[in-house]
Amino acid sequence: MTDVLVTGSAGFIGSALCLELIRLGYSVVGIDNHNDYYDPQLKEARLARHNDHMSYEHIRMDLSERSKMAEVFSGYKPRVVVNLAAQAGVRYSIDNPLAFIDSNVVGFANVLEGCRHNGVEHLVYASSSSVYGANESMPFSIRDSVDHPLSLYAASKKSNELMAHAYSHLYNLPTTGLRFFTVYGPWGRPDMALFKFADAIVKGNPVQLFNNGQHRRDFTYIDDIVEGIVRVLARPAASDSRWNGLNPDPGSSKSPWRVYNIGNQNPVELMDYIAALEEAFGLEAKKELLPIQPGDVLDTYADVSDLVENFGYRPTTTVQSGVGSFVKWYRHYYECQ
Incomplete structure (x- = not known):
């Protein structure tokens, strides 16, 4: 029996989580399809950090491969599953919608089936702040409606929460969804804003700022995300005895299902x-102000009170500190290529 199965284990968050789980003494099996949505060499470099560890085993496959997924679950019998594999990218989802259905919907259904049939004790899965969509009430609360997504990516993440609830209800499978807010840091994704901004600054190109730069984001450092996942996976979701169908709480359930920001x-x-990037690089950015992009939300702002109440945990890394760590990694990584 394996302690933890991590999907997306060569990804930004998945690789960082695997490293921490190994450090904590867990046995880990990772799954990743190593697609070329962004530079596959970065995924290989992330994986190299933990692939040779005795407590880790890596499988290259796609979550949409139903029979292979069933074999992995029956063969390794993981106690806990952390599903971080997904096709990401709000803008990418506009041009390539079926990639999101295959990975985020079909793939997630295969994960749920694997958990259902193999006695998994807890499924933790990545949701996203994108589910809040057109909601403008700040801060975003897990008790807010998330019925107005602005991209297929957001809709696919909302569908994961709904699918998980159905399995929690029907099969008593404890599931916990984590709505991540703009994760950044070393080993991050090149399609994310921080990477794009860094590339532009270093190369002397204009930094493209959509909505004329009038966005706010609740940036969350990778180490804070990983600590949150580790705390949550150790405590399976439970039924909320206070839940009332006459006044239903969108963030909990009578079933063993929860979501957290x-x-x-x-x-x-x-x-x-x-400005934090400019300071860390010691360079001034050229700025190009552009209109808002389809699928973008204006601002994100997380209410994490439930995470604090239930797990005694609140992310704390400042943007100045986190961006500084990213720039240090960026300089080292790209000078070594």
Whole structure:
């Protein structure tokens, strides 16, 4: 029996989580399809950090491969599953919608089936702040409606929460969804804003700022995300005895199902984020102001009170500290290529 199965284990969050789980003494099996949505060499470099460890085993496959997924679950019998594999990218989902259905919907259904049939004690899965969509009430609360997604990516994450609830209800499978808020840090994704901004600054190109730079984001450092996942996976979701169908709480259930926000609860102006990068690089950014992009939300701001109440945990890394760590890694990694 394996302690933890991590999907997306060569990804930004997945690889960091695997490293921490190994450090904590867990046996880990990782799954990743190593697609070329962004530079596959970065995924290989992440994986190299933990692939040779005795407590880790890696499988290259796609979650949408139903029979292979069933074999993995029956063969390894994981106690806990952390599903971080997903096709990401709000803008990418506009041009390539079926990639999101295959990975985020079909793939997630295969994960749920694997958990259902193999006695998994707890499924923890990545949701996203994107589910809040057109909601403008700040801060975003798990008790807010998330019925108005602005992209297929957001809709796919909302569908994961609904699918998980059905399995929690029908099969008594404890599931916990974590709505991540703009994760950043070393080994991050090149399609994310921090990476794009860094590349532009270093190369002397204009930093493209959509909505004329008038965005706020609740940036969350990778180490804070990983600590949150580790705390949550050790405590399976349980039925909420206070839940009332006449006045249903969107964030909990009579079934063993929960969702939580993980964010800094401290939204940062995009211009201040750029300023932190400029300071860390010692360079001034050229700025190109552009209209808002389809699928973008104006601001994100996480209410993490339930995470604090239930797990005694709140992300704390400041943007200045986190961006500084990213720039240090960025310089080292790209000078070594």
